Amino acid sequence: MFFQIEVTTHCSFICFYCAGRDMPQRHMEWPVFERVLGGIPAGAHAVSLQGEGEPTLHPRFWGMVAAVRGRGLSPTTITNGYEIDVGRIAAELPDVAVSLDTLDEAEATRIGRLKLPRVLESVEQLAATMGPARLRIMTVDYGQDLAPLRRYLQGLGIRQHIVQPLQRKDDYARRYPGRVPAAGAYHYRCRFLQAPVMRFYDIGGRELPCCFIKDTSAFTSIDALAADLARGVVPAPCAGCREILRDVAQVVRA
Numbered sequence: 205m206f207f208q209i210e211v212t213t214h215c216s217f218i219c220f221y222c223a224g225r226d227m228p229q230r231h232m233e234w235p236v237f238e239r240v241l242g243g244i245p246a247g248a249h250a251v252s253l254q255g256e257g258e259p260t261l262h263p264r265f266w267g268m269v270a271a272v273r274g275r276g277l278s279p280t281t282i283t284n285g286y287e288i289d290v291g292r293i294a295a296e297l298p299d300v301a302v303s304l305d306t307l308d309e310a311e312a313t314r315i316g317r318l319k320l321p322r323v324l325e326s327v328e329q330l331a332a333t334m335g336p337a338r339l340r341i342m343t344v345d346y347g348q349d350l351a352p353l354r355r356y357l358q359g360l361g362i363r364q365h366i367v368q369p370l371q372r373k374d375d376y377a378r379r380y381p382g383r384v385p386a387a388g389a390y391h392y393r394c395r396f397l398q399a400p401v402m403r404f405y406d407i408g409g410r411e412l413p414c415c416f417i418k419d420t421s422a423f424t425s426i427d428a429l430a431a432d433l434a435r436g437v438v439p440a441p442c443a444g445c446r447e448i449l450r451d452v453a454q455v456v457r458a
């Protein structure tokens with residue numbers, strides 16, 4: 205199973221699509237982290253230290269990595285690639301993902317992915333130090349031209365390129381009204397609730413069934429979400445989720 209722990213909501217970037225920019229800015233407290241980690245069962249599980257913030261900014265990020273490894277679990281993360289310790293990542297993480305949306309510095313700055321030259325330097329150093337097979341690039345497709353980025357990654361030998369559309373869920377999309385289609389009809393079957401696919405622990409250590417619930421104000425329990433969907437009601441924390449939409453249309457191109 206896949207586990208994800210939101211270790212911080214702080215970030216040095218201001219991506220226009222990031223739900224974390226509207227959240228209280230805090231680091232996960234160490235006792236909360238220890239409790240969450242202690243609850244993850246032993247086994248060949250990946251634990252991603254990452255939520256709606258830049259994980260490497262947590263002052264005890266490397267202690268968290270060591271604690272995950274100490275439990276015999278496999279640590280990973282997604283980083284914005286700014287101010288990272290390439291040598292340590294190569295030595296202590298089996299794999300890592302870096303987010304990169306464009307090679308155009310002015311465009312990167314416009315969308316809030318700052319310091320592009322430094323990020324590209326990180327990507328190139330990681331590819332050289334770890335080998336491209338241990339590196340994944342995450343891209344949000346918001347309508348930009350992806351061809352130059354794809355050529356660049358090919359040149360570096362990086363094959364794992366995950367391109368995701370802008371999130372449609374209400375609790376993300378409120379940051380970019382009009383950029384994604386409004387929710388249509390639902391089918392009410394969520395694969396994250398039908399079987400435990402993953403567990404996400406938010407900054408306060410709250411256990412969630414997926415990584416898509418950013419507004420937890422109406423969340424009570426995983427069972428309550430499943431019960432609502434079973435009777436044909438979309439619970440507020442799931443509003444707009446593509447996992448339960450019948451017609452998953454793509455991003456509205458700007």
Ligand SMILES: C[S@@+](CC[C@H](N)C(=O)[O-])C[C@H]1O[C@@H](n2cnc3c(N)ncnc32)[C@H](O)[C@@H]1O
Pocket residue numbers: 215221222223224254255256257258259282283284302303342343344368369370371376
């Ligand atoms: C929330 S970030 C946290 C990790 C790190 N700060 C970073 O940006 O890589 C994790 C991933 O989610 C993506 N992401 C954030 N908001 C999104 C949205 N509204 N739609 C699609 N992807 C999104 C980011 O681009 C990044 O690849």
Ligand code: SF4
Pocket residue numbers: 214215216217218219222223224225255256257258284
């Ligand atoms: S770098 Fe990551 S956490 Fe920071 S604003 Fe962008 S998506 Fe959000």
Ligand code: SF4
Pocket residue numbers: 394395396397413414415416417429441442445446447448
């Ligand atoms: S937010 Fe989406 S993926 Fe998560 S439980 Fe609700 S319907 Fe399922």
